[in-house]
Amino acid sequence: MNMLFRGRLVLPDSILPNGTVEVIRGRIQAVRRGGTRAADIDAGDGYIVPGFVDIHVHGGAGADYMDGTPEAVRTANRAHAARGTTTVFPTTTTGSPEQVSRMLAACKAVKRTWKPARDGARIAGVHLYGPYFAADKVGCHAVEGRRDPTPEEFNQYFETGLVRIATCAAELPGAEAFYRAARARRCLITCGHSSATWSDMARAFTAGMRHVDHFWCAMSSVASLRALHGTPMQASMEQFVLAHEAMSTEVIADGQHLAPELLNFAYRMKGAHRLCLVTDANRALGMPPGRYRFGPREDGSWFESNGLVGFVPGTTSQPASLASSVVALETMVRNMAAATSAPLHEVVRMASLTPAERAGIARDVGSLESGKRADLVLLDKDLRVRRVFLAGCEVPAT
Numbered sequence: 001m002n003m004l005f006r007g008r009l010v011l012p013d014s015i016l017p018n019g020t021v022e023v024i025r026g027r028i029q030a031v032r033r034g035g036t037r038a039a040d041i042d043a044g045d046g047y048i049v050p051g052f053v054d055i056h057v058h059g060g061a062g063a064d065y066m067d068g069t070p071e072a073v074r075t076a077n078r079a080h081a082a083r084g085t086t087t088v089f090p091t092t093t094t095g096s097p098e099q100v101s102r103m104l105a106a107c108k109a110v111k112r113t114w115k116p117a118r119d120g121a122r123i124a125g126v127h128l129y130g131p132y133f134a135a136d137k138v139g140c141h142a143v144e145g146r147r148d149p150t151p152e153e154f155n156q157y158f159e160t161g162l163v164r165i166a167t168c169a170a171e172l173p174g175a176e177a178f179y180r181a182a183r184a185r186r187c188l189i190t191c192g193h194s195s196a197t198w199s200d201m202a203r204a205f206t207a208g209m210r211h212v213d214h215f216w217c218a219m220s221s222v223a224s225l226r227a228l229h230g231t232p233m234q235a236s237m238e239q240f241v242l243a244h245e246a247m248s249t250e251v252i253a254d255g256q257h258l259a260p261e262l263l264n265f266a267y268r269m270k271g272a273h274r275l276c277l278v279t280d281a282n283r284a285l286g287m288p289p290g291r292y293r294f295g296p297r298e299d300g301s302w303f304e305s306n307g308l309v310g311f312v313p314g315t316t317s318q319p320a321s322l323a324s325s326v327v328a329l330e331t332m333v334r335n336m337a338a339a340t341s342a343p344l345h346e347v348v349r350m351a352s353l354t355p356a357e358r359a360g361i362a363r364d365v366g367s368l369e370s371g372k373r374a375d376l377v378l379l380d381k382d383l384r385v386r387r388v389f390l391a392g393c394e395v396p397a398t
């Protein structure tokens, strides 16, 4: 019931070289400097960091949340927990209303009966991501499963009480009504898979939109808007996010989607309080290279994994394109530490407290502070995950 952790503690604003974390009944009771009491768990020359929080994740270990069964949900959650992610927001893809509803029901069932050592990362809510994407920006999602938002459909999802993050392309008919319904539910509202112009974004901002999914991926740029709308060239989602302090965003720092200079640029422009690390991981995480379905197992679109990233091979008429990541947040943390000028506590913040704040769960998780859940990760000095504790219970290694 009562455990003492000792080591270099990564706190939200600093690193405490010799600190202790006292855990009682799954919660952090106290975080202290020094002391002589013998520790139950010692991080040695490594670090103790808060469990990672992933606000954009599709699956892992062969399972996609859109498979829509409690077992698939648990399989993905266990895969992420073993790699240091203690809180997830399972993320929908495009799909039929039945497939989205089935996913929500499966997540609800797992959340209701959740046990830390058995079920893996805790579900804090669902990220309603697909199906409200722009037709020209679906990326690797099945285009048949995308549509414009209607209250008849999205109100059903919001009524589950499970949706905490809500994405819609700002330019779609019905987007504003969607954002207002999401705001009434106090969701983090995000624009993604979109060709929005600056004026689309400004309208969305008024309706409550404050975040953009995977920066530079499946979003508008000055060049893409010029191709759509001609001249004068228009400002895009990119400029809107960089120009507004209230806007946050996220990067897929797997080393495959974005070059190191873009990761550093995003960090320098937005800062650790407005930039989240996400995996956007698909079911190929933790699986051998091969061919997999993105989204529902019965009719999701096919992609390939080479063990480093998901991709759709090119054809004579279409160049190859990326299809989300196959690695966990611990890899993103190491890549950000290597690519950016951010101190380690800020890198860790981008994978824990910042996403927790943006998703409205920072009172409960995201940092080593008394009163929060004892979601702790031991990293070695090279930032590799060694041991993971969820509400004070050790997660079995996979």
Ligand SMILES: [Zn+2]
Pocket: 139, 192, 193, 213, 214, 218
């Ligand atoms: Zn996406």
Ligand SMILES: [Zn+2]
Pocket: 056, 058, 091, 129, 280, 324
């Ligand atoms: Zn995604």
